[in-house]
Amino acid sequence: MSDLERVTPSRGRGGALLAVGIASSVFFLWLVFRDADLDAVWAALSSADVGLVAMAAAVIQIVYVAQGARWRIIAATLELTVKRFYALVLGGIGANNILPLRIGDLLRARWLAKSAAIPSGRAFGSVFRDRACDVLTLVVALAVSLPVVGDPAWVNRIALGGTALVAVLALAIGGAVVYSRTRPRARRESRSRARQLLRDTVDEVASPIGRRRLALALALSVIAWGAWAVTAGLISRSLGFSLSPIELVFVTAVINLGVVIPSSPGFIGTYQWLAVSALGVVGIDGEVAIAFSLLMQSIWFIPTTIAGGVIAVREINRDARRPSVEGEPPVPSPG
Template sequence: PRTSRWWIGLAISLAALALATWGVQPTRLLATVTEARLEYLPLALLLQVVGIAARARAWQAFLGAVTFRRAFAALNEGYLLNNLLPVRLGELARAYLVRKGTTLGTAQALGSVLIERLSDVTIALAALTFALPRLAAPPWAQDIATGVGVALAAAIAGLLVLVLSRRIGPAVLARLPGIAGRGLPRLARGLTDGLYVAGSPRRLLPGLAWLLSGWVVAWLQFEVYLRLFGASGNPTVWLFSLSVIAFGGAVPSSPGAVGVYELAGSAALRALGYSPEFSLSVAAGSHLVQIATTAVLGGWFLSRESQSISDLARAARELARKPAETAIP
């Protein structure tokens, strides 16, 4: 099954890359890349690090029991693993890593990751909802945004019910026979406790503020990418493009969202009237900066902590199988 996931992800990525390069003229693409204004590149790299730092601060706020350095290190290590492993195992790995030197439980760490990801999707959807009417988007695009919004609202409502009635879920699961009845209640209790703690106003509000600041940095960074390749945009362009990239990058594919990221980014910019060559250059360039930055930072923290990628991959898979039992060695 693990091998089949790799092949399926690779097939999706190759198909996405084929679509992203559809209609692109190689000579024009080469000219766009070679004429890039490289003086903007250091600013793009700086904003990438600042954005990651803001996200780490948001995660620290949701967790409450870790230092900023621990959150920043685990976040970059998780991003690195997401670029190397399928099915976003890096999200599980960072929940595993962030507990080092703390009394934080595994399920509580997973609950904080879930809160962060839901908050991320909410901000992306809000940005898309804000941008679409200003772009004279077709009715079908607004219908899709509405449908996603309804589904997201239902998911958040379900989590709220689960968190506010923390005893119900574990009590129901405890009635299951065999090992499920022994392990699942503990997992459900830990997850709901983690969601309850991360979702308390004193942690949720600062976390959301820091997460939103990370998005603001990313929106500004997108303008830097536009200027890097010789054009410019406006806030509507930034909000729309990054929201499309956020949702497109969530599609299962090869590690690092290779292909689907480029397709989402170039499709968004093409829809706004930019040329195919420019659109692909911006999408691929921004993705390359993102991957390179997290590779350097994540690799540095892994080496400092004497961790290997294979060990973390094994721990992440174990965490996926037995989240209530995985322990830090």
């Protein structure tokens, strides 16, 4: 058994979680489409401004470039280019779109470890920090926008869930700091490879990031999610309605925090329900809201699945051809 297999869910548990996710997706799709006029949805999609949709598809790439640049700063591997990190981000998303349990995040960490010749645990820790920046930025965005757009019960639950997630991340980071300070790395060479991997991950999470790096990482998070909001604004305009800046911030936060709800790969179902529900809060209901959810997901899901899938396959094949490095676990099989 490889080190990575020791720290990821077993096949049985993974299958159970996938089954729960698929059932969740089916349920949310039913909620969205049960009373919908499919002809009206198709009419809204057919009448969308193609130029604005194309512009939105281009703008959303800024999200992934900014996330790649942020991850590069967090991982402190400046010898690799932003272009390389952008490719790894796309590869991870492409894997997440078709594989369960967000294994793409584990894969992109592994690819970073090989590309930068750093311990896998350090790379995994950098992905944890990278995701933490997203959560923190989105929770703040929801907190800022929620009082303006209203506070229905389900939005409050998402806000509480996001706050709880931030608290969990803070506890995890605090626990890592305490553990790394109180448990010195004695007899590291006698540990199993899995324990070394976990210790390297804990040490990376616990290591000081510095004010400048933290400020840059958070600024890039704001740029990334700001670009997502601009994309949502372009899609809404393509369908004939407009959202104010604060409404776009709200919709961005709700959808991207809400996708932590278990679902099938690619957030199918949950994404539609979150988008339709968030738009309903700001007064956009009916089939045009469903059309928005479908267009918004399509402009990132299709390109990242195609381009990211190609990158993921390339990286897996490249990793398989590399000589094994002493102390490093082999690349996981996506199957």
